[in-house]
Amino acid sequence: MEREHGEKGAGANTPEGERGHFIKQIIEADLAAGKYDGRVVTRFPPEPNGYLHIGHAKSICLNFGLARQYQGRCHLRFDDTNPMKENREYVESIKADVRWLGFDWEEHEYFASDYFDRLYEYALKLIKDGNAYVDSLSPEQIREYRGTLSEPGRQSPYRNRSVGENLELFEKMGQGEFAEGQCVLRAKIDMASSNVVMRDPTLYRIRNKAHHRTGDKWHIYPMYDFAHCLSDSIEGITHSLCTLEFENNRELYDWILDKLDAYHPQQIEFARLNLSRTVLSKRKLIRLVDAGYVDGWDDPRMPTISGFRRRGYTPASIRNFCDRIGVARRDSMVDLALLEHCVREDLNKNAMRVMGVLRPLRVVIENYPENETEMLTAINNPEDESMGTREVPFSRVIYVERGDFMEDPPKKFFRLAPGREVRLRYAYFIRCTDVIRNEAGQIVELRCTYDPATRGGNAPDGRKVKATLHWVSAAHAVQSTVRLYDHLFTEENPAEKEDFEACINPESLEVISDCMLEPGLADAPAEARYQFERLGYFYADHKDSAPGRPVFNRIVTLRDTWAKIQKAQKGKA
């Protein structure tokens, strides 16, 4: 539909009647004012010192999404200014994760380290203009001189070295003539500033360590505040988006670009993502891996991109989630249920339905002929007719879910019980006639009868049953390992707890090795996703599946109103 007047809306890129989040509003205002000549250039600037998590996904979707919406571009820039912590392995994993999420930076792959020469020139200019000096105070002294939040700092005795001396010292720093910590380059701003960031911040420090990209060329490396604004400037970024904790740094971002008279992008801060029942701080994530609470960075319980991928989440569901959570400036905690809703929504439409019994209970259908097998037609996806049908074998002995039978069923339990009739999906009505136990008294088998007239699942006499069960023919079943994942933490906000490790969910993983699946699943290719009817969505693990022997990860359960009723009944009792 065409816009009639431009006065109320936010421009051609935002739906009628909507203004979009505050960053879109800023961009649209800039566009309308002709700022940046109508360009929109954003960037995603990870430090290659760890794996990306769902919080980074928010930033990736925001930056790449904005570039797409306004026909601009988004750069992938590695903020690799600290050789002590960064390495190539991380840059590769980050690239793989961004690609998997569905974004393409085309030729715009950059590294702050590519700019080290230009950054050095900029530093020289600052020194020449009297805006930076080499300080020979020790790290401890610098801290003492900085003052506190409520008291101003003091000037370093080295603050008024001559330009010539500063130039000479800085050059020597670059040549490796000093030890780490012996001196730093500082901006000469204001030791009494109420913004602590502005109390002569460090611009360069000495690191006698090879860098993963520049080798041993440098002995000095720029700090974030110096490298970041200038990298943005060099790349012609228009809107430099970052999280709220960098708000105090914006004054320095602006100061550096102003003093250097450089092209000046604008920094805009937004709130980072917090997700319930997990942690997203790098430190805590590392702890989970190192302490062995999980099996690596891509453990399906990890909130990392690689973890969600391994769990079976789709890129589209994560993108959709990032669109729905919004972009604002207030701290918030998004309910994990929203993410789960997003995968279910995607998979409900797209995943093939299949039958698999996780906890098998043997059922013998006494009036069904021995040694007979018949093929029954099952629908692959009721949400998408084009996905067609398949044939599944039925025979005298089948497995049903143990939880679908109760000897003494409570109210509202509609499934199988002694004497009760239910439907086997796509097959027949069966009635339970007997319960077989072992010596220990445990139920090991059910005896049932079937009604041949109900083939396919309908009774010609119009008789109704209250439940439909999934099942697998015992003789044809493929035995498989399935892992059931649950929330990693029992607390809503584990990061807030004094000891977050104490609220790790001891039941976050259950491995079942004797699941019985319908025969077609033997050929499930790695990375395939299915809905196991009545149970949930499952993913053929790309690491542990072998040809003919898939291993499944439960992505998420189906919504389960029966479980809710049970919970409510327990609560009452």
Add this chain to the structure above:
RNA sequence: UGGGGCGUAGUCAAGCGGUAAGACACAGGAUUUUGGUUCCUGCAUUCGGAGGUUCGAAUCCUCCCGCCCCAGCCA
């Protein structure tokens, strides 16, 4: 006790002086060969609090309260 931010439902989040969108969650109901899906219905007389301006305030002003960030040679 310095400075910078932020407070709208259980959780996110629109709202930009004209009388509280939407989503998730939750609770009912209908349909259903998945206790799934889908579809209806309900869910803020009030926007952290108190004053003020105005015919009219979540939106403007004042004061108060609460939460987050900053004292790395990390990013």
